Amino acid sequence: MFKRTDDKITTSQAAIVLTNSMLGAGILTLPRDLVKAVQTPDAWVSVVLGGVVVFMVIMIMVKLSQQFPGKTVFQYSKRIVGNLPGGVLSSLLILYFIVVAGFEIRVLAEVTLFFLLEGTPIWAIVMPFIWVGTYLVYGGINSIARVFQIVFPISIFILIICFILSSRIFDIHHLRPFMSEGLMPVIRGMKSGILIFTGCEVVMTMTAFMEHPQEAVKGMMVGFCIPLVLYLVTVVMVIGGLSINSVITSTWPTIDLVRSLEISGFFFERFEFPLLVIWLMQMFCNFCSFFFNASLGISQVFNLKIHPVMFALMPVIFICTMIPQRINDVFRLGDSIGYMGVLIFMLLPLLLSIVLLIRKKGLKQNV
Amino acid sequence: MWSKIVSYIPDWTVFMQAAITLLFPIGLYYLYKHLYFYVGSGRSKESGANSQDEHKKADNDGVNQQQAASTVFTQDYDADLAVIRTALGGNSDVHFREFSVKGIQARAALVYVEGMQDEELINQQVLQNLMFAGEMQASEGIYTYMKQNMLPLAQLSDARDLDHLQESVLFGYTALIVEGMREMLLVGFPHGAVRAITEPTSEALLRGPRIGFTEVLSENTSMLRRQGLNKNLEMKMVEVGSEIKKSLVIAYMKNIVNPDLLKEVNERISKIDMDFILESGYVEQLIEDDYLSPFQQTQNTERPDRVIASLLEGRIAILLDGTPFALIVPVTFSMLLQSPEDYYERWFPGTLLRVLRFCAAFLALLAPALYISFISFHPGLIPTQLAISIIEARQGVPFPALIEVLILEISIEILREAGIRLPKPIGPAMGIVGGLIIGDAAVQAGIVSPFLVIVVAVTAISSFSIPMYSAGITLRILRFAGMLFAAVLGMYGTILFFLLICSHLTRLSSFGVPYITPISPFRVSDWKDLFIRAPLSIMKRRPEMLKTQKKNRKS
Structure with a gap:
C-alpha cells in the first residue's frame, strides 16, 4: 500500500517517543531535588542507580507488553487480572498521566513566568499551550512521533553546546570527595533518581503501536539510555560547575549554570535563551505524550471514541495545572508524583507480570 | 484534612477559564469541520452528486432531443451537409468549401473555421489530390481507398458523430465530407496562434537549459520526449472540463513509478468536475489533499528538466493544454526549497x-x-x-x-x-x-x-x-x-x-x-538530498519515500 492506513510507528520513532516523554522538567529541577536529598556530591550515583532500577522495570514492561502484541496496557490488564481490577489499575495509570501532564504545564508556566513573561496571567500561558498540544495529539501517534523527531535533534544539539560551554567553569573538585559518607545518602537520593524517569510508563502503550514489536527491547533501550546519559551529564555538569551549596539554594540550577557563562561576541551573550527554547519544546513533547496516553487510556478503558475524550480532558488538565497555589506546592506535587510513580511501577508491571506468570504456570500444571 | 483539601479547590474563575479552554477549541473545531465540508462539497463529482442530479433532471429533456437529432450520420451527402450547416451555420467564421472529387465523381465539402486551418496543407495535400486525381476503381470502398491512396497526411482521424465533428471543427480541424462515404474525415490539424519557446520567467537559472514550456500541450510533451531516448516514459491523455473540454496529460516513467500512486492520481483527476479548467492551478486546487492548508501540495514548474528529473525520481507530472505550468506530485516541503541548479x-x-x-x-x-x-x-x-x-x-x-x-x-x-x-x-x-x-x-x-x-x-x-x-x-x-x-x-x-x-x-x-519526510518520518538515505546535496556518485538510489519499483539509479 502506498497510503498508510494503520497508525504504526517505527522502532526509531518509538525510541524517540520514549526519550521525549522522559526528558522534560527534570533537566531544570533534577539537580536541586537530587542534591537536596543526597547532600553530598555523590548525587550522580543516585541517577545511575535510579537508572538501573528503572531500566529493569522498563524491560519488564516491554516483555509484558510483548506477550500481547497490538494491545496496550489498558487492554491487556483486563485480560490478566479480570475486568474490574484491570479497570481500576488502568484508571490509576490514567489519573497518573493526567496529574503529570498538569504538573508539567505548571512547571513550564512557572519557568516562563519567571524568565520570559513576567506579569502575564498564568492562564494566558497555559491555555494556548494546551490548545496547540491538542492540535498535535488530535493527529494521532504518528503525528506525535514525527514532531518529536523534529524537536529531538534540535534539543540534543543545543544541550550538547550548553554542556560543552559549561565545561569551561567545570571544576572536578566540586565532585569530590567520592562516597565520603558511604552509600546511605545515595540511597536517599534514589527517589529523586527514579522520579526523573517518570514518563517511562508510556512503554506499556508504545509497544502496541510499534511496526515491529519484536524490536521493542532494542528501541526502548536506546530510548531510555539517551535521557539517562543526558541527565547524568546535567547533574555532573551542574554540580561540577556550581558546587552543591549553591545548587541547593537555587530554584532552577541548570539555568543558573548556563547563565553564569558569558560568551562575548555572539548574538546571544548568554546561553540560557536557547536552553529555554529547547526546554519549552521538550516540555511540549512531554505534555503531548502524557496527554495522548491519558486520552488513549480513557477511550480504551471506557470504550469511548478518542477525539471527544481529548476535548473533554482539556479543562481537566487545565484545572490540574491550576490546583497548586504556590511554587512550593508545585515542588511538593512533584515529590508526590515521584511516590506515585514508584507505586505505579510496583503495581502495574510487577503485579501484572507476577499474576501472568502464576496463571501460565497454573495452566501448565493443569495440562 | 477536609479543610486542607477545600483550601486547594481553585476559585470559580479557574473553572471559568477551564470552560474557555474547552469551548474555544470546540468552536474552532466545528468551524473547521463546516468549512472543510463546505469547501470539499464543491470539489469532486462524488460529493457534489446530489446537487448535480437535480440539474441533470432539469436538463434531461433538452439533452435527449438534441442527442436524438444529432448523433447519427445518414449516408446522404445533402442531408448530412444540411445538418452540419444548421449546427455550425450560426458562426459566421465557419466556411464550407464545396468541390467535386474527380477520381470517383463525387461531390465533397471541406468545413473549417477561418484562421485556424493550415491553408497550405489543405490546398496542396487535400484539394490538389482530390480534384486532380485520375480515374480509380474503388473496390475496397471509398473510405479506405481515400485514406490509403488519396490523402498523403500523417494526421488523419474520423469524426464519430456530429457532436464530435462540431467540436473538432470549431477547435480548428478541417472536416472533409465526401458523397457516398459514411465516415467524416478530419484532415487539417488546428493551427492557432502560438508563442515562441522562451526562457521560463518564473524560474530563471544561471546554468541549465534555457527552454521552458509553452501553452501548447503537444509541444510540451515533445519537449519531455526530446530529453532522450527512452521507451518507458508514458503519457496518458485525459479530457477534463465539462463545458469546454481540454486535454490533460499524466506523464510518468512506467518502470519506476509506484502503481498505487499512479492509481491515486488517475482517480483524483477523473473526479475533477468543473466546466472549464483554465490553468493547471485549477487542477492543483481540485486534486490536493488538504485544501485548508496554507502549504501547497503540488509543485508547479515551467521547466522540462525539472519535470523529467522528478519523473525519474518516481513522481508523476500533470501537464495541461493552454498553460506553461506543469504540476509535479507528490511534493515534499524540501522540494520547494530546491532548484535544478543545485544538481x-x-x-x-x-x-x-x-x-x-x-x-x-x-x-x-x-x-x-x-x-x-x-x-x-x-x-x-x-x-x-x-x-x-x-x-x-x-x-x-x-x-x-x-x-x-x-x-x-x-x-x-x-x-x-x-x-x-x-x-x-x-x-x-x-x-x-x-x-x-x-x-x-x-x-x-x-x-x-x-x-x-x-x-x-x-x-x-x-x-x-x-x-x-x-x-x-x-x-x-x-x-x-x-x-x-x-x-x-x-x-x-x-x-x-x-x-x-x-x-x-x-x-x-x-x-x-x-509532507516533511525525510526529516520525519526519518529516512536516512534521503538525507543525501536534503540539507546537503551529496555528490552525484553517492546518490545511487531513488528517494525511498516514493516507494518506487526500481530502487537503483545505476544500471
Missing part, C-alpha cells in the same frame, strides 16, 4: 545554496516575529550593547513594535504586488522609489526605527530567494500569523507558533507521502 553545479556550491535557502526560509517566516518578541518582551536576551542601540533608535517611535512592524511589512507587500503589475521598464524604478525613499523617509519621520528597516528588508529578500514563488507566498502569509503570536506572548508565543507549524506539517501529506 548542475558541483556539490559544494549546491550544498551551500541549499543550506542558505533553508536559513532564508527560516528568516522569511520568523524574523519579524523574533524582532517583536525581542524588542517588546525580552530586550535582556540580546547583547546589551545591541539592545541599547536599538532602544535608542526606537526612542522617537510612537507605536508598539507590532504596529511598527505591520506598517513596514504591509507597505513592502504592497510594493511587491505593485512591482509585479507594473510594466517592465517602470518596475525597478518603482522598487527604488518604494524601497529606498519610503524606507528612508519613514525612519526620518520617526514612524519606524532604522533597525526594523533592516529586519524587514532582510525578510523580504529572504522570501525572494525561495525558488518557488508560491512557496514564498505561503511563508509570507504565515509570517503575519507568527507576528501576531509574538505580539501576544513574546518568545513563548513564537515557540508555540513554531510547534503549531510543525504539528500541522507532520499531519499534512501529499498523495500519501508525508
